[in-house]
Amino acid sequence: xxxxxxxxxxxxxxxxxxxxxxxxxxxxxxxxxxxxxxxxxxxxxxxxxxxxxxxxxxxxxxxxxxxxxxxxxxxxxxxxxxxxxxxxxxxxxxxxxxxxxxxxxxxxxxxxxxxxxxxxxxxxxxxxxxxxxxxxxxxxxxxxxxxxxxxxxxxxxxxxxxxxxxxxxxxxxxxxxxxxxxxxxxxxxxxxxxxxxxxxxxxxxxxxxxxxxxxxxxxxxxxxxxxxxxxxxxxxxxxxxxxxxxxxxxxxxxxxxxxxxxxxxxxxxxxxxxxxxxxxxxxxxxxxxxxxxxxxxxxxxxxxxxxxxxxxxxxxxxxxxxxxxxxxxxxxxxxxxxxxxxxxxxxxxxxxxxxxxxxxxxxxxxxxxxxxxxxxxxxxxxxxxxxxxxxxxxxxxxxxxxxxxxxxxxxxxxxxxxxxxxxxxxxxxxxxxxxxxxxxxxxxxxxxxxxxxx
Amino acid sequence: xxxxxxxxxxxxxxxxxxxxxxxxxxxxxxxxxxxxxxxxxxxxxxxxxxxxxxxxxxxxxxxxxxxxxxxxxxxxxxxxxxxxxxxxxxxxxxxxxxxxxxxxxxxxxxxxxxxxxxxxxxxxxxxxxxxxxxxxxxxxxxxxxxxxxxxxxxxxxxxxxxxxxxxxxxxxxxxxxxxxxxxxxxxxxxxxxxxxxxxxxxxxxxxxxxxxxxxxxxxxxxxxxxxxxxxxxxxxxxxxxxxxxxxxxxxxxxxxxxxxxxxxxxxxxxxxxxxxxxxxxxxxxxxxxxxxxxxxxxxxxxxxxxxxxxxxxxxxxxxxxxxxxxxxxxxxxxxxxxxxxxxxxxxxxxxxxxxxxxxxxxxxxxxxx
Numbered sequence: 001x002x003x004x005x006x007x008x009x010x011x012x013x014x015x016x017x018x019x020x021x022x023x024x025x026x027x028x029x030x031x032x033x034x035x036x037x038x039x040x041x042x043x044x045x046x047x048x049x050x051x052x053x054x055x056x057x058x059x060x061x062x063x064x065x066x067x068x069x070x071x072x073x074x075x076x077x078x079x080x081x082x083x084x085x086x087x088x089x090x091x092x093x094x095x096x097x098x099x100x101x102x103x104x105x106x107x108x109x110x111x112x113x114x115x116x117x118x119x120x121x122x123x124x125x126x127x128x129x130x131x132x133x134x135x136x137x138x139x140x141x142x143x144x145x146x147x148x149x150x151x152x153x154x155x156x157x158x159x160x161x162x163x164x165x166x167x168x169x170x171x172x173x174x175x176x177x178x179x180x181x182x183x184x185x186x187x188x189x190x191x192x193x194x195x196x197x198x199x200x201x202x203x204x205x206x207x208x209x210x211x212x213x214x215x216x217x218x219x220x221x222x223x224x225x226x227x228x229x230x231x232x233x234x235x236x237x238x239x240x241x242x243x244x245x246x247x248x249x250x251x252x253x254x255x256x257x258x259x260x261x262x263x264x265x266x267x268x269x270x271x272x273x274x275x276x277x278x279x280x281x282x283x284x285x286x287x288x289x290x291x292x293x294x295x296x297x298x299x300x301x302x303x304x305x306x307x308x309x310x311x312x313x314x315x316x317x318x319x320x321x322x323x324x325x326x327x328x329x330x331x332x333x334x335x336x337x338x339x340x341x342x343x344x345x346x347x348x349x350x351x352x353x354x355x356x357x358x359x360x361x362x363x364x365x366x367x368x369x370x371x372x373x374x375x376x377x378x379x380x381x382x383x384x385x386x387x388x389x390x391x392x393x394x395x396x397x398x399x400x401x402x403x404x405x406x407x408x409x410x411x412x413x414x415x416x417x418x419x420x421x422x423x424x425x426x427x428x429x430x431x432x433x434x435x436x437x438x439x440x441x442x443x444x445x446x447x448x449x450x451x452x453x454x
Numbered sequence: 455x456x457x458x459x460x461x462x463x464x465x466x467x468x469x470x471x472x473x474x475x476x477x478x479x480x481x482x483x484x485x486x487x488x489x490x491x492x493x494x495x496x497x498x499x500x501x502x503x504x505x506x507x508x509x510x511x512x513x514x515x516x517x518x519x520x521x522x523x524x525x526x527x528x529x530x531x532x533x534x535x536x537x538x539x540x541x542x543x544x545x546x547x548x549x550x551x552x553x554x555x556x557x558x559x560x561x562x563x564x565x566x567x568x569x570x571x572x573x574x575x576x577x578x579x580x581x582x583x584x585x586x587x588x589x590x591x592x593x594x595x596x597x598x599x600x601x602x603x604x605x606x607x608x609x610x611x612x613x614x615x616x617x618x619x620x621x622x623x624x625x626x627x628x629x630x631x632x633x634x635x636x637x638x639x640x641x642x643x644x645x646x647x648x649x650x651x652x653x654x655x656x657x658x659x660x661x662x663x664x665x666x667x668x669x670x671x672x673x674x675x676x677x678x679x680x681x682x683x684x685x686x687x688x689x690x691x692x693x694x695x696x697x698x699x700x701x702x703x704x705x706x707x708x709x710x711x712x713x714x715x716x717x718x719x720x721x722x723x724x725x726x727x728x729x730x731x732x733x734x735x736x737x738x739x740x741x742x743x744x745x746x747x748x749x750x751x752x753x754x755x756x757x758x759x760x761x762x763x764x765x766x767x768x769x770x771x772x773x774x775x776x777x778x779x780x781x782x783x784x785x786x787x788x789x790x791x792x793x794x795x796x797x798x799x800x801x802x803x804x805x806x807x808x809x810x811x812x813x814x815x816x817x818x819x820x821x822x823x
Contacts, residue, residue: 439642
């Protein structure tokens, strides 16, 4: 992933192709519309495929050939993935599909170019829809203090997530995933949980900064996260995680394929296909494909075991304790998601496989020594605890803030609004405290946002 | 286009006298609260870094503090300063120097480890604010070439940042080293010391004894440095148990090259330093630290850098053979760069001898056998 000035031509090609396609689709009738749409999609996916997947396909073909002892006619090319390619390609493709479905095209080339290149979300989303962003680009903007203040607050919250939590946890995760053979299962599992929060805070932190920056300028971008780790099922997780991508796949792939209004087996196929492509969207690697397939598998499994799970709930009576039942479901969902993250984070399949097969080691010793703090300390001493501690405290702050935000949102407010209604000195003290916390415990290195590579 | 933008900036309400009065009090209060928070967290970072910084950085800061608070004279009127980097810090022992000169001088080792001449210049100015200027300065001009070497800025950032309390001084480093981070790191030290903050926070919560032990260790180190009048043997860097390099040690050898020498035009502070000392009537003796035998080749004639500096400044001196490289046996070094205590005694006596000859303090007043 890189920014290379000449690669701007890719962006301009995307803009040009989809701008013209939009107008032509609007002016055409019958099959011609579908043909233009198909040409636009083929061009978009062709560029994405070449820059993102060519070397992956070529190296796999080469491996296959070498397996059979043949010489391979396909060679890899020195291609560098342009920054934000997957994001703006999908955003632009979404536009042509919407026009095909009846939306009026954008005739102003500057406005359309701005829609594709809107810089706060250009490199890592949220993947916007024309019905939201394109409309706003043509509306007059008020220079509104409240909007600016809200935007800046959201940006500060994004920096908190990225600098204090994500980049701290990255130290632990990089250390363990860099040499997993040095660690027992307890540590491998801990690092995986750390990664779950690292990627959440990294990506949602970026999203907050992007949404905040857009809000300062008077634009409302779509929501991309909604406390995903409080999901009580995997399907709910996908309604709360990277919402702009999962809803893109839902609207432009899953539903056109028939969604769940098809035969049972076709429905399963649709699910697997969507998640396979979702995995592939993240990166040209088998680890991402497996990650997507695991999530697709979870959803199919949840459909198959629905009756069985209900029976277990009835037999155990756990349904009579709704809080406990909910906590149990959230915990199991979280563990399932974390298991899949192993494949997302591991550099290759063999490393992921090593971690999966060694996850269970070391737990017995830990459980036996639960009453001896020194033994527990020894178990976790290989983790960089001074780096981890502020991140853990910050995660608690993050989740509490999320809880209050949700609670007050239901009452028509939201954490930021509630804070805004407090006396000015309390309010500013809270802002300063957050600022100082970021200054004190932020990791001001050069750690890039994880999703920049997609 | 202008019509598209409608202003709705109502941050503070100035509509009536009461709200205006309220805001007049409120805005400064908010700013003061912010300043309080900022200073508190900065103080926390400085406190954390004072525990975990290495010995050289602690020495640097405490020397600056001693000078500013006028504590280095200690009932003796100091008339000779040793200035240089860690090679001089570990190489010149004031007690031996004074003894060998039969009390003709009272010296103090003002060397700030790892630092170029700039911080020494400001340190000397701080001293002269409260004291009469010294008569002599014995100086080794290290080879960090200020504006050219990015190394100089990095070292100033790390070693001297908190030791300097003058905004003007740090601003001048930032400008002359073309390194804004010197100033930024002074204002926001956490950018440099985030690991120290982590360790300090963690140990404060779970291993408070560790912090107490490190503070005690640092205090011992400083007490030793003060007692030895600025001299400090970096024992912690000694590589071998007897604190002497073995004779067959041969790391970092350049037998076909001559040792590096300062570049007179590369550091603006060099000129400032010599002009200042000249205006104060201070005689400056240029010296070079010793190297290991065979580490470099010997100069065949006086290097151009020495000639240039002697021509330019009338208060600068060099011993007749002072420009030649001094080569010592490995056993006088504690690590490839620094002298051990025995090496420092030998070197101090050699410099004392050159000093006595050059400034006509007389062989009869010089205790060298």
